[in-house]
Amino acid sequence: xxxxxxxxxxxxxxxxxxxxxxxxxxxNLALGMFGLVTDVTxxxxxxxxxxxxxxxxxxxLLAAWLNELLHAAARDQxxxxxxxxxxxxxxxxxxxxxxxxxxxxxxxSRHVLSRTIKTVTCHESGVRHAxxxxxxxxxxxx
Numbered sequence: 494x495x496x497x498x499x500x501x502x503x504x505x506x507x508x509x510x511x512x513x514x515x516x517x518x519x520x521n522l523a524l525g526m527f528g529l530v531t532d533v534t535x536x537x538x539x540x541x542x543x544x545x546x547x548x549x550x551x552x553x554l555l556a557a558w559l560n561e562l563l564h565a566a567a568r569d570q571x572x573x574x575x576x577x578x579x580x581x582x583x584x585x586x587x588x589x590x591x592x593x594x595x596x597x598x599x600x601x602s603r604h605v606l607s608r609t610i611k612t613v614t615c616h617e618s619g620v621r622h623a624x625x626x627x628x629x630x631x632x633x634x635x
Contacts, residue, residue: 494511507616507633510630510631512626513625514627516578519592520578520592523559523573524576526562527574530607533574535604537574538575538595540595541593541594544558544591546589547588551583555629559631562594565594572604576593577592578590578591609635612633614632614634615632616632
């Protein structure tokens, strides 16, 4: 199964992600996002950071999760090679996601950054269940 596709437009960069579960969808989009920043295969699993996010809609939750990952990476000068989602709570007054991101401190002698992602927004098509998988599109502010 394809994890994600890169979507390029004249003014935007984004991803379309897939997953059998919401947890897998959120993880796959996080991996794709960091893959747009650097070669994730060059990152070693040296540190793990817990990541939590809440929102009022599933689309906002996905964007909050990815934005929280960006914030943690920038705050601690880390690059992530794996973002594991433990649980997505998809209903109720406040939806939530919990997980952890694993990676290492940015080392300019080993890590080449191809771009900086500043923000994430969820595409208007939203997070949806299509057949036997979940699908979502996100757009990145560079």
